[in-house]
Amino acid sequence: MKSKNSKIKVLLLLPLLIFVLLLMVFWRGLSLDKNTLPSTLLGHLSPDLVLPDLLNNKSVDLSDYQGEVILLNVWATWCPGCLLEHDVLNSIAASKEVKIIGMNYKDDLDKAINWLEKKGNPFSAIPVDSTGRTAIEWGVYGAPETFVIDKKGIIRYKHIAPISMQDWEKTLLPIVQALKQETI
Amino acid sequence: MFRYFLTLIISIIGTFSVQVFALDNNRFDDPSLQTRYVELVSELRCLVCQNENIVSSNAPLAKDLRNLVYEKISQGQSDAEIRGFLIQRYGEFVTYRPQINSKTLLLWSAPFLFLFAAILIFLLMLNKNQVISEDSEGISHDSE
Numbered sequence: 329m330k331s332k333n334s335k336i337k338v339l340l341l342l343p344l345l346i347f348v349l350l351l352m353v354f355w356r357g358l359s360l361d362k363n364t365l366p367s368t369l370l371g372h373l374s375p376d377l378v379l380p381d382l383l384n385n386k387s388v389d390l391s392d393y394q395g396e397v398i399l400l401n402v403w404a405t406w407c408p409g410c411l412l413e414h415d416v417l418n419s420i421a422a423s424k425e426v427k428i429i430g431m432n433y434k435d436d437l438d439k440a441i442n443w444l445e446k447k448g449n450p451f452s453a454i455p456v457d458s459t460g461r462t463a464i465e466w467g468v469y470g471a472p473e474t475f476v477i478d479k480k481g482i483i484r485y486k487h488i489a490p491i492s493m494q495d496w497e498k499t500l501l502p503i504v505q506a507l508k509q510e511t512i
Numbered sequence: 513m514f515r516y517f518l519t520l521i522i523s524i525i526g527t528f529s530v531q532v533f534a535l536d537n538n539r540f541d542d543p544s545l546q547t548r549y550v551e552l553v554s555e556l557r558c559l560v561c562q563n564e565n566i567v568s569s570n571a572p573l574a575k576d577l578r579n580l581v582y583e584k585i586s587q588g589q590s591d592a593e594i595r596g597f598l599i600q601r602y603g604e605f606v607t608y609r610p611q612i613n614s615k616t617l618l619l620w621s622a623p624f625l626f627l628f629a630a631i632l633i634f635l636l637m638l639n640k641n642q643v644i645s646e647d648s649e650g651i652s653h654d655s656e
């Protein structure tokens with residue numbers, strides 16, 4: 329008789345248990361950022377990127393950078409987040425830790441040139457993706473997005489949304505420094 | 513009453529009109545290709561505005577993806593190839609009908625798991641009710 333009683337007590341606790349579990353699930357849901365999709369390209373060789381350069385008549389081929397760690401930043405003048413991170417990009421470029429390739433994404437080219445003249449140019453090269461087709465190859469769904477590419481040309485990290493100074497110091501810089509230690 | 517009815521009809525018409533919205537100039541002369549195109553873009557998620565498919569979204573990326581699907585159909589690629597291309601780049605999230613693989617197995621099996629759990633709980637409760645009613649009978653016999 330006593331065992332049945334304790335069984336019923338456990339059953340009475342069950343709704344509470346389920347409630348607590350649900351609470352945990354929802355609590356986790358609150359802290360999930362649905363706008364940050366995982367990149368399926370992480371750990372994969374970066375897609376081909378051969379595009380004309382914004383500032384000269386040459387063409388930019390990302391495979392020319394094999395052997396060094398680089399950042400590929402997707403930016404445009406119509407993108408408010410890019411304005412936010414531009415100073416950070418300038419600081420990164422000034423630190424000489426890593427080269428930044430700035431892919432200009434579906435932009436007005438005159439505005440883009442003007443923007444760099446006014447705010448400074450942190451980019452080592454500026455491939456222009458006017459159709460957005462290369463961006464699709466890279467799984468880009470907004471700007472700014474920043475890829476960290478290792479010496480072998482493999483995508484090792486993707487940062488979505490503007491880079492803050494803190495993001496750079498706490499997350500991106502350690503990754504870049506670790507990747508620079510790697511041998512090909 | 514009539515007003516409610518009217519609202520209902522208007523909202524029903526509204527849901528249909530969304531489907532033909534924003535198909536741009538991407539039209540196939542061949543009706544079967546056109547159907548494939550519309551079906552494919554209807555089940556692809558817009559990644560910028562995540563609760564819309566790329567047909568109803570006005571986002572520039574959705575337009576680019578519509579053009580891409582149009583081009584790939586024109587080139588004679590199959591639905592599976594086009595879906596595969598996009599999943600490879602944007603993940604399973606891009607399609608409203610995820611493929612069954614190790615990552616999505618839980619997602620697909622969840623409804624059946626829940627059904628199974630519900631049946632199990634139902635059967636247990638039935639069983640328990642019987643036990644209790646037998647018990648209570650026993651008690652009433654005793655008290656007699």
